[in-house]
Amino acid sequence: MIKVENLHKSFGDTKVLKGISTVFEKGKTNLIIGQSGSGKTVFLKNLVGLFEPEQGFIYYEDKRYQNLTASERRNLRKEMGMVFQGGALFDSMNVEENVKFPLRMFTKLSNTEMKNRVQEVLERVNLKDVNTRFPAEISGGMQKRVSIARAIVNQPKFLFCDEPNSGLDPRTATVIDNLIQELTKEYNITTVINTHDMNSVFEIGEKIVYLQDGNLAWEGTKEEIHHSDNQDLSDFVYSSNLFRKVKKAYQRGL
Numbered sequence: 001m002i003k004v005e006n007l008h009k010s011f012g013d014t015k016v017l018k019g020i021s022t023v024f025e026k027g028k029t030n031l032i033i034g035q036s037g038s039g040k041t042v043f044l045k046n047l048v049g050l051f052e053p054e055q056g057f058i059y060y061e062d063k064r065y066q067n068l069t070a071s072e073r074r075n076l077r078k079e080m081g082m083v084f085q086g087g088a089l090f091d092s093m094n095v096e097e098n099v100k101f102p103l104r105m106f107t108k109l110s111n112t113e114m115k116n117r118v119q120e121v122l123e124r125v126n127l128k129d130v131n132t133r134f135p136a137e138i139s140g141g142m143q144k145r146v147s148i149a150r151a152i153v154n155q156p157k158f159l160f161c162d163e164p165n166s167g168l169d170p171r172t173a174t175v176i177d178n179l180i181q182e183l184t185k186e187y188n189i190t191t192v193i194n195t196h197d198m199n200s201v202f203e204i205g206e207k208i209v210y211l212q213d214g215n216l217a218w219e220g221t222k223e224e225i226h227h228s229d230n231q232d233l234s235d236f237v238y239s240s241n242l243f244r245k246v247k248k249a250y251q252r253g254l
Helices: 040-047 070-077 095-106 111-124 140-152 170-187 198-204 231-237 241-251
Strands: 002-011 014-024 029-033 055-060 080-083 158-162 190-194 207-212 215-220
Touching: 002 040, 014 040, 014 055, 014 207, 029 040, 029 170, 029 198, 040 158, 040 190, 080 140, 095 111, 095 140, 111 140, 140 158, 140 170, 158 170, 170 190, 170 198, 207 231, 215 231
Parallel strands: 014 215, 029 190, 029 207, 080 158, 158 190
Antiparallel strands: 002 014, 002 055, 207 215
């Protein structure tokens, strides 16, 4: 569980986050949505510790981040996994070396133990016989699965995903969505996903946080979106004919 209380973040005179409070639940896929400039990326970067808010608090289970020492923050970082928008794989490393990287940073496992753990997570994300291949030699969907394998190799308590479907075709995007949700349930992770993909919202969104101009404008489940009276949320979510049809079908009980 991650609890956020009255979070503020500014850059110079520009206020980006304006007092956000919410809870991201353990064992669920929690999605952050909103238009460009709404504060989604800044919010996520505060959650992973890349930015420091000037006001407010973030709790990781019972740990208040702002009160942790540098050593305690490093230990907390070991409990986090991150899937970056572009995958962020190291081009000069093969797949096995990429996935092994967090183990080298944060553990004292032997090389054999690391190799076994890497193989375990690669098989879990349905990747076989790719250990010695380099990122440029595999497809975009496979690269995202390698990125997910790397994010879970340390068995994190918290998983953060920044636009995990970016650049993927719809079918592959659905595969990635389902994989992230399966891993969230399987390992009982607190998963937070920053996305603009409405397919993801209705496919795996168990809790949705909608940001608007740096404020938390709405939160609820994917089912509750259909009944929301927040017009800005509706305009954003149902901007395409397809999702307007989804809403009508849902309201008719189809």
